[in-house]
Amino acid sequence: MNSQNRTIDWLLAGCPTFAVTIVIALLLGQNMLKSGAIALATSATSVASAAIINGRQMTRLALLEQQITDNNKAEQLRAELPNLQAEYHKLSGKTEKINLLIKEKIKELEIKQASLGRAKGQLAELNQRSQDMKQAIAVITAQKQAIEQRVATLAKNYPDLDKLEQLQAKIAELQLQKAQLQGEIQGLEDKLAAMEYQKVLLRELEAKILDQRVEFERVTTQIQQLEARKKQQETENENLRNKGDRLRQQAIVYQAKLNKVEPENDPLESLKHPLWAENNSKLPVDLPKIISEEKFLHNFIQDIQAQGFYFPERLVRAFHTSLKVQGISALVVLSGISGTGKSELPQLYAKYIGAQFLLLAVQPRWDSPQDLLGFYNYMENQFKPTPLIQGIYQYNRSPELQDKIVLVLLDEMNLARVEYYFSEFLSKLETRRHHPAELEIDLGNCFxxxxxxxxxxxxxxxxxxxMNEDETTQTLSDKVLDRANVITFGQPPKLALINPQKNINDSRLSGYLTYEQFTRWLQKPEENSPLVKQLEIWLNKTNHVMAEMGHPFAHRVYQSIIYYVVNYPGMTDVKSDAFKWALADQFGQKILPKLRGLVISDESIQENLDRLGGIIGAIGDPNLETAFQRARQGYQFQWKGLAYQ
Known part of the structure; x- marks a missing residue:
């Protein structure tokens, strides 16, 4: 019985080892027979180990049997029993772990078997592809042999095949040279790109230098202007101090006189002093005797020349037209160097048409409307008028002067800053075409x-x-330019003495030209006429270019140009010389002066000036083209006016 139990114990000890060994052998890729042999060997070892252990236990059991018989050792056996139980439980836990390990290995075995199946399928596929490739190689080998036979045949039939090979070698050599050249070209292109980049950097540097130069010139100009302004201010301050001293002295004298003045003195007495000593017995001219406006101008030019003066015909036409359209352009400015006849032309014109002439000599100290119109002296209780306000007052009070033209000349008007003394009055002039323009001046208690x-x-x-153009004068602002026609007196082509003729009254008018007769030559533009439509195209195109340069014009300038061109003497259609001259006049008087001081070094400005030059060239006036090209020279646009030859 004991031997049977020991045999069973050995089998129980060897079975787990046998199973685990088989699983491990299969995982390591061994076949079933090898796995079984390995497992049996391992199990035998385990059984042998178990037999040895069992022999030891048997010996121990024999001792225990002896001890059992010994009542004195019974307690010791009871004490060892828990240890044996613990060892039994420990062996039971190991058995469970071994069972779990066996299950995991079985699962891994299944996975490996599945992978083995896929590998077998891939191997079969590779074998098939290998067969296909062998067949393809056989076909290619046959083709190669056929080609070699064909080459051999060609070598026999065509002994120049060596030359062909030489040519092929030459072609290969040329292709190599081509590749080298392409590489060199690519290198040169890279160098060119680098040079272009350096060129861009150089342009940017030049632009920065130019901007700095322009900024330096601008700052220098500002410094010069500030210095001139400082000197002017010092002069004005000195004049004011002197004026204050004189006024204080006069105040003392006037105060003494005021104590003796009788109450019935008229504060407006100075306004009533006759301004024009000329006898107004002349009658209005019989206008029908004047054949046309063209004939009028022809006779006027003859009268000027008879008195020994010479003015270009276009300048006279521009002056006459500018006077006609003063309803919309309220001022005519004659600009140029001193001694060119700027003051003589208005006087000759006034004398020819029998108009009253009023000369106002502008002073450098003028800085307020009072210098133009006068002021009320509270110390003397008298209004101190200027010739202008005196003439306006007497004209409105004199029936014999009604509808007679009065030509007012502000001589050297830019000796003082025009905006200071004339701006408010100019605004009044502009309103005359819509409603009466009443002056508002300080008259004390004389209203x-x-x-x-x-x-x-x-x-x-x-x-x-x-206006004289020298270092002592002021320039006109855009406000004045928009409301005026500026006519330039150029350098005379030939210097000459005044040599009047003996008979100079043949072309004179027998009477005076009334304002009503004068305005009969005034034409109102028709919006839909071909002339106005063509002008609209010209001016819109020009204004677009001006806007690109930051100097656009608006309705006032547009309307002024339309009125001027429509009322130019001899105007018939857009193909006439009159249209060309009139439009050129207005470019020189209204548009190009807006570009004064424009920095023209910028590329976009140059492009827009080229576009503007194209428009000017299309007008076809050589004088305007020459003046425009001269103004473009230098860093800034220096418009000197349209001079007539």
Whole structure:
């Protein structure tokens, strides 16, 4: 019985080892027979180990049997029993772990078998592909042999095949050279790109240098202007101090006189002193005797030449037209160097048409409207008028002067800053075409002595100013330029003495030209006429270019140009010389002066000036083209005016 139990124990000890060994052998890729042999060997070892262990246990059991018989050792056996139980439980836990390990290995075995199946399928596929490739190689080998036979045949039939091979070698050599050249070209292109980049950097550097130069010139100009302004301010301050001293001295004298003045003295007495000593007995001219406006101008030019003066015909036409359109362009400015006849032309014109002439000599100290119109002296209780306000007052009070033209000349008007003394008055002039322009001046307590309209600016008053171009004068602002026509007197082509003729009255008018007769030559533009439509195209195109340069013009300038061109003497259609001359006049008087001081070094400005030059060239006036090209020279646009030859 004991031997049977020991045999069973050995089998129980060897079975787990046998199973685990088989699984491990299969995982390591061994076949079933080898796995079984390995497992049996391992199991035998385990059984042998178990037999040894079992022998030891048997010996121990024999001792225990002896001890059992020994009542004295019974307690010791009871003490060892828990240890044996613990060892039994420990062996049971190991058995469970071995069972779990066996299950895991079985699963891994299944996975390996599945992978083995896929590998077998891939191997079969590779074998098939290998067969296909062998067949393809056989076909290619046959083709190669056929080609070699064909080459051999060609070598026999065509002994020049060596030359062909030489040519092929030459072609290969040329292709190599081509590749080398392409490489060199690519290198040169890379160098060119680098040089272009350096060129761009150089342009940017030049632009920066140019900008800095322009900025330096601008700052230098500002410094010079500030220095000139400082000197002017110092001069004005000195004049004001002297004026203050004189006024204080006069105040003392006037105060003494005031104590002796009788109450019935008229504060407006100085306004009533006769301004024009000329006898007004002349009658209005019989206009039908003047054949046309063209004939009028022809006779006027003859009269000028008879008195020994010479002015270009276009300049006279521009002056006459500018006077006609003073309803929309309220001022005519005659600009140029001193001694070119700027002051003589208005006087000759006024004398020829029998108009009253009023000369105002502008002073450098003028800085307010009072210098132009006068002021009320509270110390003397008298209004101190200027010839202008005196003429306006007497004209409105004199029936014999009604509808007679009065030509007012502001001589050297830019000796003082025009905006200071003339801006407010110019705004009044501009309103005359819509409603009466009444002057608002300080008359102390004299308003009760004035009638309504006594200080209204008559529409019969035509205003002309002269400007010398030198370092002592001021420039005109855009406000004045937009409301004026600036006519330039150029350098005379030939210097000559005044040599009047003996008979100079043949072409004179027998009477005076009334304002109503003068305005009969005035034409109102028709919006849909071909002339106005063509002007609209020209001006819109020009204004687009001007806007690109930051100097656009608006409705006032547009309307002024339309009125001027339509009313130019001899105007018939857009193909006439009159149209070309009139449009060129307005480019020189209204548009190009807006570009003064424009920095023209910028590429976009140059492009827009080229576009503007194209428009000017299409007008076809050589004088305008020459003046425009001269103004473009230098860093800034220096417009000197349109000079007539």
């Amino acid at each position: 009760g002595k004035l009638r309504s309209g006594d200080l209204k600016i008559p529409k019969q008053f035509l205003f002309v100013g002269t």
